[in-house]
Structures are given as C-alpha cells and as structure tokens.
Amino acid sequence: MLFTERPLRLGTRGSPLALAQAHMTAQALRAVHGWGEDAIQIVTVQTSGDRIQDRALAEIGGKALWTKELDRALVDGEIDFSVHSMKDVETVRPAPFHIAAMLPRADVRDKLVGAASFDVLPANPLVGTSSPRRAAQVKRMRPDATITLFRGNVATRLAKLDAGEVHATLLAAAGLDRLDQSDVGALIAIDTMLPAPSQGAVGIETLADNRPVRDALAAINEADTYDAVMAERAVLRGLGGTCHSPIAALALVEGERLFLRAEIISPDGTETVREEARLARGDDLVAEAIGRTLLDRASPALRALFEE
Numbered sequence: 688m689l690f691t692e693r694p695l696r697l698g699t700r701g702s703p704l705a706l707a708q709a710h711m712t713a714q715a716l717r718a719v720h721g722w723g724e725d726a727i728q729i730v731t732v733q734t735s736g737d738r739i740q741d742r743a744l745a746e747i748g749g750k751a752l753w754t755k756e757l758d759r760a761l762v763d764g765e766i767d768f769s770v771h772s773m774k775d776v777e778t779v780r781p782a783p784f785h786i787a788a789m790l791p792r793a794d795v796r797d798k799l800v801g802a803a804s805f806d807v808l809p810a811n812p813l814v815g816t817s818s819p820r821r822a823a824q825v826k827r828m829r830p831d832a833t834i835t836l837f838r839g840n841v842a843t844r845l846a847k848l849d850a851g852e853v854h855a856t857l858l859a860a861a862g863l864d865r866l867d868q869s870d871v872g873a874l875i876a877i878d879t880m881l882p883a884p885s886q887g888a889v890g891i892e893t894l895a896d897n898r899p900v901r902d903a904l905a906a907i908n909e910a911d912t913y914d915a916v917m918a919e920r921a922v923l924r925g926l927g928g929t930c931h932s933p934i935a936a937l938a939l940v941e942g943e944r945l946f947l948r949a950e951i952i953s954p955d956g957t958e959t960v961r962e963e964a965r966l967a968r969g970d971d972l973v974a975e976a977i978g979r980t981l982l983d984r985a986s987p988a989l990r991a992l993f994e995e
C-alpha cells in the first residue's frame with residue numbers, strides 16, 4: 688500500500704539518460720513495494736546544466752548546476768524525491784538533503800568512442816571531452832593528443848563525433864548501457880583510466896526530515912554501491928575537489944572492507960599521484976585522509992590546481 692493518497696513525485700532532469708535512470712528507479716520502487724503503475728509520477732525539471740551547453744562546467748560554477756533546480760523543487764514540495772547520476776552530485780550536500788538510496792552500480796569503466804584503442808588513433812589526434820580527468824588521462828596515454836571542449840548529452844556528443852569534429856571522444860559505459868547503446872565504443876581498462884568518483888551510480892535524494900519517503904527509498908538501496916560511492920566522494924572532499932580538478936577514484940567492496948584506489952593527474956598527463964588502501968566500509972574519514980595524502984605527495988604545480 689502506498690502511504691500517500693497521491694502518487695509519489697519523482698524529480699529528474701529531462702535528458703534521455705536521466706529519464707532512463709528515473710524509470711529504472713520507479714520500476715525498482717514499484718517492484719519492492721508491490722505498487723501499481725500509477726504509484727509514481729515522473730516530473731522533469733530543467734537544470735542550468737541542461738540549459739548552458741557552450742561552456743565547460745568548470746567555468747560556470749560547477750556541479751550545483753545539475754542539482755540546484757531539483758533541490759528547489761524538493762524544498763518547495765513539488766517533488767518527493769530526486770534521481771541523479773551520483774557523478775553529478777556535489778560532494779558536500781546542503782543540510783536539508785539526504786542521499787537515501789543508490790541503485791546497483793553499472794559498469795564503472797569509460798569507453799573510447801571513435802577508435803578501437805588509444806594506440807590506433809592517428810598522430811596528433813583531436814579528442815573531445817570536457818572532463819579534466821579524462822583529458823589528463825588521455826594526455827598520459829597520448830601526449831600528442833589535443834583536447835577540445837565537448838559537452839552536451841550522449842547523443843549530441845556522438846553526433847559531433849559522427850560529423851568528424853574530433854577523432855574520438857570518451858563516454859561512461861554506464862550511460863551507453865542505460866541508453867541501450869552498449870555496442871558503441873571500446874571499453875578502457877580501469878588501470879588505464881581509473882573512473883571518476885561515483886561513475887556508474889544512480890542516487891536518490893529526499894529531504895532529511897521526510898521519514899516516510901526515506902524509508903520507502905531505503906528499501907531499494909544497494910549497500911555495496913552506497914558504501915563504495917560514499918568513500919569515493921569522501922576522497923574528493925578530502926582533496927577539496929571540484930569539476931576543475933583531474934581526480935579519479937574507485938572503491939571495490941571486499942566483504943566488510945573496501946579496496947579504494949585514487950589518483951590525481953596533471954593536465955598535461957606527465958604527473959600522476961596514486962594511492963590505494965583497504966579500509967572499513969563506512970569509514971569515510973580514512974577515505975578523506977587518502978584524498979589529502981594525494982595532495983601532500985603532489986608537485987606544487989599540481990597541488991595548486993586544488994587550491995583555487
């Protein structure tokens with residue numbers, strides 16, 4: 688039985704990927720609670736990130752771009768909960784919000800699209816991405832590459848590639864899989880390209896004081912994903928990381944522990960600082976400290992990227 692007399696309103700961005708993730712979430716909730724088709728109503732909200740397409744996120748104010756309007760809809764009571772790619776959610780969330788659940792994580796790897804591997808790209812390849820992490824990791828593999836700003840949703844980026852604007856681009860396997868485009872691109876090994884913190888994870892947020900909705904959401908939480916992603920977010924917090932910063936982190940669950948790997952990379956790809964550690968699940972303070980250790984070991988120039 689639904690605990691409200693009206694459908695629960697699920698807030699989401701309107702991009703095809705966001706909508707696919709919203710439908711996955713609604714489906715999981717209906718299944719676990721035995722709710723009918725109309726128990727959940729999907730409400731799309733346009734975010735600043737969707738609106739502004741011609742500049743890098745780093746230039747226009749970072750990650751709140753993807754959450755601000757959905758946050759406001761939550762506070763104003765227009766929606767009961769919101770669904771996000773965790774990768775796009777700031778590491779420090781304002782007080783009224785609570786990450787109540789995460790869906791089982793998808794493939795965390797990146798894909799190279801446009802060439803079967805970095806090795807077979809032509810000399811001096813032009814690679815489109817707006818991610819400082821991917822840009823730095825590409826330069827590490829291919830110092831002769833030129834990086835060009837590439838934004839827009841998955842379909843837009845693929846269209847730019849098809850139009851010959853670049854030799855290759857990079858996309859998360861998770862996004863392609865959820866858009867039924869698993870055949871696009873070539874998987875890149877984690878050792879070559881450690882993914883972004885939270886890549887492949889879908890999170891569901893509500894107001895911290897909304898107990899009934901929190902409990903309903905908790906029923907679909909996947910604890911392994913939740914603990915791993917929270918640790919990766921803690922690394923980012925420890926670094927004071929933003930979307931200006933080339934940071935990768937991945938935690939894998941090993942029973943009661945997490946195996947956490949993290950790296951920061953100079954934009955030209957010549958300097959990489961890596962850490963790996965095993966820590967107790969939920970010990971986000973240790974994960975934060977790993978972020979700080981990375982900074983301590985970085986050259987002054989790399990450290991300066993995090994001090995803006």
Ligand SMILES: NCc1[nH]cc(CCC(=O)O)c1CC(=O)O
Pocket residue numbers: 772773774775857858859860861862885886887888889
């Ligand atoms: N920054 C955009 C974004 N946010 C989440 C995903 C993919 C899905 C995911 O990582 O969960 C993407 C596209 C991409 O990086 O290819």
